[in-house]
Structure formats: C-alpha cells, structure tokens
Amino acid sequence: MGSRAKTLVAGVVLILAAIVVAGGIxxxxxLLAGSEPADNESADQSQELTTVxxxxxxxKESLFADPEAKEIFARYGLDVQxxxxxxWAMAERAGIEQEDFASPSxxxxxxxxxxxxxxxxxxxxxxxxxxxxxxxxxTVLDVLAANGLAEQRDGVWYLDMAAYLDAVANGRRWxxxxxxxxxxxxxxxxxxxxxxxxxxxxxxxxxxASYVLNGNAVVTSEDAAREQAMASLxxxxxxxxxxxxxxxxxxxxxxxxxxxxxPLTLIYESQYLEAQMNEPTRVTDEMRICYPDPTIFSDHxxxxxxxxxxxxxxxxxxxxxxxRVIARHGFRVNGANSGAxxxxxxxxxxxxxxxxxxxxxxxxxxxxxxADAMLQTIEALY
Numbered sequence: 001m002g003s004r005a006k007t008l009v010a011g012v013v014l015i016l017a018a019i020v021v022a023g024g025i026x027x028x029x030x031l032l033a034g035s036e037p038a039d040n041e042s043a044d045q046s047q048e049l050t051t052v053x054x055x056x057x058x059x060k061e062s063l064f065a066d067p068e069a070k071e072i073f074a075r076y077g078l079d080v081q082x083x084x085x086x087x088w089a090m091a092e093r094a095g096i097e098q099e100d101f102a103s104p105s106x107x108x109x110x111x112x113x114x115x116x117x118x119x120x121x122x123x124x125x126x127x128x129x130x131x132x133x134x135x136x137x138x139t140v141l142d143v144l145a146a147n148g149l150a151e152q153r154d155g156v157w158y159l160d161m162a163a164y165l166d167a168v169a170n171g172r173r174w175x176x177x178x179x180x181x182x183x184x185x186x187x188x189x190x191x192x193x194x195x196x197x198x199x200x201x202x203x204x205x206x207x208x209a210s211y212v213l214n215g216n217a218v219v220t221s222e223d224a225a226r227e228q229a230m231a232s233l234x235x236x237x238x239x240x241x242x243x244x245x246x247x248x249x250x251x252x253x254x255x256x257x258x259x260x261x262x263p264l265t266l267i268y269e270s271q272y273l274e275a276q277m278n279e280p281t282r283v284t285d286e287m288r289i290c291y292p293d294p295t296i297f298s299d300h301x302x303x304x305x306x307x308x309x310x311x312x313x314x315x316x317x318x319x320x321x322x323x324r325v326i327a328r329h330g331f332r333v334n335g336a337n338s339g340a341x342x343x344x345x346x347x348x349x350x351x352x353x354x355x356x357x358x359x360x361x362x363x364x365x366x367x368x369x370x371a372d373a374m375l376q377t378i379e380a381l382y
Contacts, residue, residue, distance in 0.1 A: 049079040052308045055096060057105040057200060058084040058246040059130075059268050060300065063329040072322045076315055078308070086245050087200030088375075091116040101309030103302045105200040105247075105268075108207065110301035111368035122304045127316040128331040129299045130270040131359065132204050134159055134191065134290045135251065137259025139182050141288055146179040149189075150290065156354050158293035159264075161212045164189070168236065174263075183263065188239065192250050193266040195243040197379050200298065202237065204365065205266055206374060208296040209233055211363035216294065218364050222373040225366065229377035238381060247271065255282045268298060269353070270330030277328055277348050289352055294361035300331065332356065 056064060063069060064082045073080050085093055087104035091113045096102055097120035104110050107126070114121050141157055144150035149163045167189045174185040196202035210219050213232055219225050237243065244250055247268060254265040255275070272289045275281055304310040315322055323337030327344040342356055365371065 047077065049074060050077055050308055050311075051079045051081060052100045052312055054080065054082045054101040054103060054309070054312065055085050055090060055093065055099050056082045056103040057087045057300070058248040059105060059201075059271055060103060060329075061248075062274065063326065063331070066325055066329065069322065069325050072319055072325065073312070073315060076311060078311060078315070080312060084246065086195075086198035088112060088203055089198040089245075097305055099309075100306045101302055101304045101312050103300060105300050106204055106298045106365065107301060108203060108365045108368055108371050109200050110303055112372070113303055115368060117305075120305050122306065123310055123313065124304070125302050125313045125317050126299045126334055127302060127313070128326050128333050129297050130268040130331055131295045131297055131354070131362075132201065132208065132292060133267050133269040133272060133295070134292065135254045135259070135265040135267045135272055136263055136288050136290050137286045138288055139286070140259055140263040141290060143174070143177055143179050143183050147177045155351055156358075157288055157290040157352070159290050161208065161292050161294060164191075164292075165209060165212060165232075168239075169232065183260070185263070189264075190239060191236070191264045191266050192240060192253075192262055193237065193243060194247055194250060195245050196237045196375065197382070198245045199243075199247060201247040201266055201268060202243070203371065203375070204296050204298050205236070206233060206378075207365040207371065208292060208294070208363045209236055210366065210374065211296070212294070216361075216363070218366050219370055220366070222370055225370045225373040226377045229374040230381075233374060234378045234381050237378060258284070259287055268330075269332075273330030273345075273350070273353065274328075276350055277330070277344065291354055294363045295359060296363040296365065297359075299334075 061082070061084050064080060087106060087109040090096055090102050090104050090109065097117045102113060104113055110124060114124065141150050144159070145152070148160065149167065150157060150159050172189050174180050174183055174187060174189055191205065193205050194202040196206055210228060210233060211217065213228060219228060250265050251267050251271050254262045269289065272283070276283050302313045302316060304313055317335060320337050323333045323340040326333055327340035332341045345353055
C-alpha cells in the first residue's frame with residue numbers, strides 16, 4: 001500500500017473514532033440504546049434533578065426516605081419528595097390530582113382514587129405487595145393454640161380467622177380461654193386495627209372478615225354488604241374504641257408496649273420484617289408474627305398523574321437495585337425481580353415467615369362499590 005493510501009486510511013479511522021466519541025457524548029453515560037444506568041452512576045452534583053411529588057401510605061415512608069432509594073431515583077434524574085396519608089382518604093385529599101403520583105396500599109383504595117379522579121390518572125402499576133399479618137407474642141399464641149384459635153405449621157404461626165370471628169361474635173374474653181393463667185387479661189379477644197374510615201390496613205381486615213363470614217366467598221351485592229356490615233362487621237371496629245388513622249400508629253404502640261399490652265395487632269408483614277432487618281431492631285424475643293388464615297394481600301399501587309410520576313413507576317417496577325431496597329423494607333416484589341424478597345430473608349437468616357407460593361388460601365377483596373357500601377354503613381354507626 002502506498003503512502004498516500006495509508007494516509008487516507010488513517011484519516012478515515014480518525015474520523016470514525018471522532019464520530020463514536022461525539023455520539024457517546026451526545027447520548028451521555030449509561031444512556032446508550034438498551035442500556036440501564038451503571039451501578040456506579042449516581043447523579044452528578046451539577047446535574048439538575050427533576051423534583052417529583054407524591055402522596056403515599058405511611059407504611060412506605062421509610063422506603064422512600066432510604067438514602068439508597070434516593071440515590072437510585074437520582075440515577076434517573078429524579079428527586080422524589082413524599083407526604084403520607086391514609087390510603088382510603090387519599091381520594092378525598094384536596095389537590096391530590098396535582099401531585100405527580102399517589103401510592104395507596106391496596107387495589108380497592110386505588111380503585112376509589114381512580115373513581116374520583118379518573119380523568120387525571122395516566123397509568124397505574126403494582127410494583128410490590130405485603131400480606132396482612134398480626135404482631136403478637138409467644139405467650140399469647142400458646143393460649144390461642146390451646147383453644148384451637150391458632151396453630152404453627154412448618155415454623156409459621158397462623159390465626160384461624162373463622163374461629164377468631166366466632167370468638168368475637170360470642171364476646172369471649174381472654175380469661176374465658178383455657179390456659180389463660182399465662183395471659184389473664186379480662187379484655188375481649190379482639191384484634192387492634194386502625195380506623196376503618198381512613199386506613200387501608202383496616203379496610204383489608206374488613207374485606208378479609210367479610211370473605212370469611214360469607215363462607216370464604218366474596219360478597220358481591222351492595223345490599224348484602226350493608227346487611228353483613230350491620231350484623232357482624234361493625235363490632236370488629238366499634239368495640240375497639242379509639243383507633244389510630246394509619247398503620248404506623250398501632251405498630252409503634254405494639255413495639256413500645258409489647259404483646260402483653262396489645263396482644264393482637266393488625267399490621268402489614270412488611271412492617272415486622274423491616275423492623276427485624278434494619279438495626280437497631282426493636283423486635284424482642286417474645287414477639288412473633290402471625291398470619292391470618294386465610295390471609296389477604298395488600299398490593300401497593302402507584303397511580304401516576306404526570307409523566308414524572310410514570311418515571312417513578314418505571315424505577316419501582318424495573319430497577320433490580322430498587323427491588324433489593326424494596327425487599328429490605330419488608331415488601332414482596334412483583335415482576336422480574338420477585339426473587340429479591342426470598343434473597344433478603346435468606347441473607348438475614350430470619351425464620352417464621354411464610355415462603356413465597358405457600359399462601360394457598362388467600363381471600364379476595366370485594367369491588368370498590370361493595371367495600372364502600374360496607375364502609376358507609378359502619379361509618380354511620382360511629
């Protein structure tokens with residue numbers, strides 16, 4: 001090859017190299033087609049982040065406040081700021097549709113939100129979920145087991161919901177139970193929940209009780225829902241007296257006062273697991289997690305009102321690092337990264353939790369219209 005030809009070839013190579021470099025600069029690091037942000041790619045301090053505003057259920061507050069979650073959002077150019085609200089109350093929250101997104105803690109609450117603000121909703125996703133659970137203690141469980149109200153299977157505790165609801169209907173007190181010397185409380189056997197008029201966890205408890213009392217079948221008629229609420233469901237909430245408005249309240253009370261003071265506390269599984277996996281833990285050796293049998297799943301829905309809200313949906317749905325953070329906060333992940341939950345449990349060496357795929361009996365929530373009929377009936381009795 002002559003010197004002129006060599007010069008031409010070298011010139012072409014230099015031009016192609018320049019094109020590649022320029023293309024990389026134009027696209028930016030980590031943004032080549034089909035790529036994800038690199039693990040070590042965090043937002044540059046000079047990069048301007050898009051501030052995204054959302055309203056979430058209180059049980060997700062620590063997840064969104066997690067520094068690692070914030071760093072992952074920043075990789076995508078997002079600064080996510082949230083405030084909390086009871087899930088059922090979100091639909092009536094003034095200006096909710098002006099937020100970028102909302103995240104109620106169940107599909108029923110999300111349906112309520114979209115029913116009221118449907119024209120403003122761009123999309124909904126379900127990135128993670130949590131079974132309903134009961135925070136209790138080993139002494140309490142022993143008493144319940146001796147009376148056929150609870151049992152342990154494969155190291156996991158379950159509360160027989162049909163037997164429990166029968167005990168409530170008959171006004172049984174702890175001192176009426178065999179072996180109550182270990183727990184001689186004169187109070188009624190009753191789960192402590194949140195306020196059903198505003199809180200999703202109480203709404204899921206209502207849905208579960210309705211399902212069990214209807215012979216393990218969903219109530220489909222609004223008239224039947226009103227009748228059932230009046231006859232059986234209302235006392236589950238009215239007989240508690242004062243109830244707190246969000247799931248963080250009863251859980252904090254349980255952690256502070258212990259299971260001997262608050263023997264059956266309605267929670268999300270995620271709350272108990274998060275408390276165990278993040279130091280310093282406040283879960284004592286006496287405390288136990290127990291699942292209603294059947295249980296019911298609370299799907300955490302993200303409702304987007306803007307394109308920025310949809311970007312939050314995408315990160316929560318698809319980023320594998322975010323899935324790991326979500327699982328560390330106790331939630332079970334939907335989709336391609338669903339294995340993150342089991343990995344976290346295994347790494348932490350925790351026991352007493354039901355494994356994925358072992359919830360054979362899971363109740364279904366009623367439609368939004370039927371649930372609303374129940375709630376209106378109960379609310380009128382307060």
